[in-house]
Amino acid sequence: MSAFSTFDIAGSALGTSQFWLDTIGHNLANLNTVRPGDEEPFRAHMVVAQEIRGLNASQGRGVAVTAVVEQGGDAPRIFDPENPMADEDGYVVHPVVDLGGQMTDLIIAQRSYQANLQVVSEAREAYQSALRIGRG
Amino acid sequence: MPIQPIRMPAAVDAGVTGPRAASDVDFSKKIGDAVQSVSNAEGRADAIATDLATGGSTNVHELMLATTKASLQMDLMVQVRNRAVEAYQEIMRMPL
Secondary structure, X not given: OOOOHHHHHHHHHHHHHHHHHHHHHHHXXXXXXXXXXXXXXXXXXXXXXXXXXXXXXXOEXXXXXXXXXXXXXXXXXXXXXXXXOOOOOOXXXXXXXXXXXXXXXXXXXXXXXXXXXXXXXXXXXXHHHHHOOOOO | OOOOOOOOOXXXXXXXXXXXXXHHOOHHHHHHHHHHHHHHHHHHHHHHHHHHHOOOOOOHHHHHHHHHHHHHHHHXXXXXXXXXXXXXXXXXXXXX
16 A cells, blocks of 8 residues: 555546546547448447456455447448448448437546546645644 | 552553664664655656656646655655654753
8 A cells, every 4th residue: 555545546547537538539529430331330439447456355446447348239221322431232330329328428427537536636635634743 | 449550551561661773763764765755756747747748648637646646745755854853953952
């Protein structure tokens, strides 16, 4: 256990939240990415996060991104022969991105980032108070 | 009701018998280590700041955490030094 372990724990969560925000940004950026009808569509990325365990099993060390998986489900295959991406039969596949779900996740990710910044702020105040013990 | 004398617990009693060996607490080495550790923390913060400024993969929060840690470690070292100097001055003021 290092001297300022709260910072490391909150830092790991900040990194994870940042990664989640980036991923949601990527998904939203590809909201209109169509592909030819015979290809795999763009699928929203989903972040898998797991806790980091310390040497002592009861003591957590934060959180880490362990995997990024793609959202399942059927992609809308649409007849659009004018589209430059259309295949020989005139079909394109639209991406598998749930806009409502992504916006909700965006709020959660942003709140998670904010919550961990609050942890950092409180920890800093606590450490500073500890350093004031016995002063004056 | 008879008043019982207060006894020191055995463990504490054993700990205070006789002065410690001088090599046990080498204060100058300890404070040297603390200064070294603060210097390392500042070096890390510097490296992260350079990485961030030159478009590396570092995030903003990592820099802020590193600088906060360095600053707190510096404060801690200064507090330890203040206590040590205070104790020294207290002893120097002792009339003999």
